[in-house]
Each structure stands twice: as C-alpha cells, then as structure tokens.
Amino acid sequence: MLEKLRQHIEQVVPLSNEEFAWVSTHFTIAEFPKKHFLFEKGERVNHIYFVASGLLNLLYYDEEAKEHIVSFAMEDWWESDFYAYFHRTKASMSLLCLEPTMVLCLSLEGYHSLCTQMQKMGSFFLQKSNAGFIGSQQRILSLLMSNAKERYEQILHHSPALLQRVSKTQLAAYLGVSRETLSRLKI
Amino acid sequence: MLEKLRQHIEQVVPLSNEEFAWVSTHFTIAEFPKKHFLFEKGERVNHIYFVASGLLNLLYYDEEAKEHIVSFAMEDWWESDFYAYFHRTKASMSLLCLEPTMVLCLSLEGYHSLCTQMQKMGSFFLQKSNAGFIGSQQRILSLLMSNAKERYEQILHHSPALLQRVSKTQLAAYLGVSRETLSRLKI
DNA sequence: CGCGCGATTGAGTAATTTCAAATCTAGTGG
C-alpha cells in the first residue's frame, strides 16, 4: 500500500527513507467493498483518497436522480469532492466503489502539513493539480467538439483498460449520452 | 498593472514590499490590441499570462475549422495552453484577445523560480491550480447534465458581466451549441 | 447610401432521447 504511494510520489520527486516515513504518517489506510460509498452528497468530505487498488467513481445525481459520472479513479489516482474538501463544506457529489478498493486517506490538515513542511510534497501536489486541470480541460474540449462515438474512441485510445472495468451504463454516464445511444453506436 | 497582480496574490497570501518587489521581477508587461493572437496552434508557449485588463479567449479549431472556446479569461485570470507551457511543446490551442488587453507574462523558469524560492508563491499557485481544476470539473458536470439553455442560465448567474463582453457566436462556441440554436433559446 | 458583420428566422435533415419490450448473462438454488 504505502510502497505504492511512494512509487507514485517518486515519479515526481525523489524521497529519502526518512522523508517518506514522515510523509506516510499523514495517511491512513482503508479498504472498502464494491458498492460502498466513501461519502455521499450532503456529507462532510474529510479526506482526499489515493487509490492503491480498485476503482472509484465520482458521480452526481441531478434533480431527476439521473447519474452523471464526473470521473473514474483507477490505481494511482487521487480522488475526492475537491471543492467540499478544500472548503470544508458538504459534498455535492458522491464517491462510490465500483470494485473492492484500497485507499490511502489524507485529511486537509495532513495535506496542508505536507505542503508547507516539505517543499517536495508541495511541488508534488502542485504538479498533480496542474495535471488534473489540464486533463479536465481536455475533457471539456472533447465534450464541446466530439460526438459520443468519437469520445468513446478517445477513451479506447487513452485508457482502454477502463473499458474492461466499467459497465456500459456507467460509461454512458461518463460520456454524456444515454445508455441506449451508446449501445447503438456499433463500435 | 503590477499593483493589480499584487492585490490578486494578496487575496491568497500576504506579501511584504520586498517580497512583492522580488516577485514582480519575474514578470514582463505586455499589451495587445483586439484580435491579436498571444500564440497560435503549433507555436511554442513561452508564458502564462495574468490578465490585468481586457479579455482573452482560449480556443481550439477542429478539423473542419470550427471554433471551440475552452475558456474566457477576464481580469485577474491566468491563462495559457497549460499543457504546452508545462511540457514545453507546441500549442494545440490558440490564445486570442477579444478586447485590448494588458497582461503580465511569466515564463516557465520564472514560474519554477517563484514556486521553489518562495513558499508563499508555491502555495498561491497551488491554490489557483486547485481552483482551476475544481472549476473545470464544474463545467464538465454542466456539460454532462444541462442543456444549452440551462448552461446559459448558469453563466448568467455566475458571471453575468461576461455576457456583456462576448458575442453570441462566441458564447455559443463556449456553450457547445451552434449560434443558431443559442439564438433560438429565447432567453 | 450601401457595405459588412453579427444575429435571427425558416425549412429540412440528422442525431439523440424516451419509453417500452425483448434479449442476453451471470449467479443461485434445486
């Protein structure tokens, strides 16, 4: 678990054993079964989660209880309702396990401690945040400019493994089309 | 100009006169007329831009030369093709002035210098990046779940000033609908 | 005045949604 986190961080910044030992004190390990909600809409969001194994699903239910998938979080992803986390407000989204999942949990105090006490970790999170922002802009562009079939093909090209792990209904909720339409794309 | 930047930064972290003097050495001032491209697709992206006054437009042209607007950057926004900037690759998008615009330009070296030499600036950019990521996720959700009329109303609610400053054609390219459809929404 | 640009309107076409029904699939218990 922790070793996975270390490898993940060290892809960005090198850490000595002592440094990583200190970093790791900020995390708690948790394990959840499939279909467990790490948090639901309206609840406090006390952690961001590093996915060591499994698959998470950040989703939003609209007024008609229709499900919209903001993101999937596979291994080595960080996930949370970041707005609620950073602003200490209640979640507008829910975070669900699509598979049995092991996560490392980081509180906001822990996050601030890591960022301010160790410059490397500040750099690490800055880089992750920039990457997340860039990825989101790519997805916005994809939603603006491509139809559902093209978006499907982009995922097929960019993260083929994901397609093996999520249902077509979930994929449709991520692509922004009805499951019937996705089914008719004849891919 | 620089005073505007200082106020902007100090909304997040306080700065002494000396500190800000040092920070400001990293920026260059530039002014561009309406319709000027700060960079175009295929060019190197040497700076991120802090908009002191005016209005910028980050856009992408698809294969059919159709224009898709990734974002508008008003006063106090930071804008660039962030992927190209951070990876020192060529721009996939173009950055255009919709109004006469004054910007403060920050090179990647300057960015790294600011982040590593002064912890406060690292915190500042981390917070900006997180905010940008959160904002992008909101827009993704809006694209997934709302129709064009609802998206229009969200902008009307969230940044009414913007609607006074961009053409309906540009707004349509931002909302992800044709200008004819936007025109028919009867708002 | 007349030009040019953006915005609007009209008409036909294409894509997507909805609701309903049918089909498929994996897991369970007899």
Place this chain on the structure above:
DNA sequence: CCACTAGATTTGAAATTACTCAATCGCGCG
C-alpha cells in the same frame, strides 16, 4: 446440470432536440 431470476444490454418506434444551409434582418460605419 438445469431452470430461474435480477440486472445489464440491446432493439424498436415515436417524439424531441439540435444541426445545417440559406435567407433575412438590424445596425454601425465609412
């Protein structure tokens, strides 16, 4: 091993929505 069920997926058909292309309108400016 088979039947059965629950859930997911696919298909059908009608209705809605959005798009394209073309024509028209409105307005500011030389």
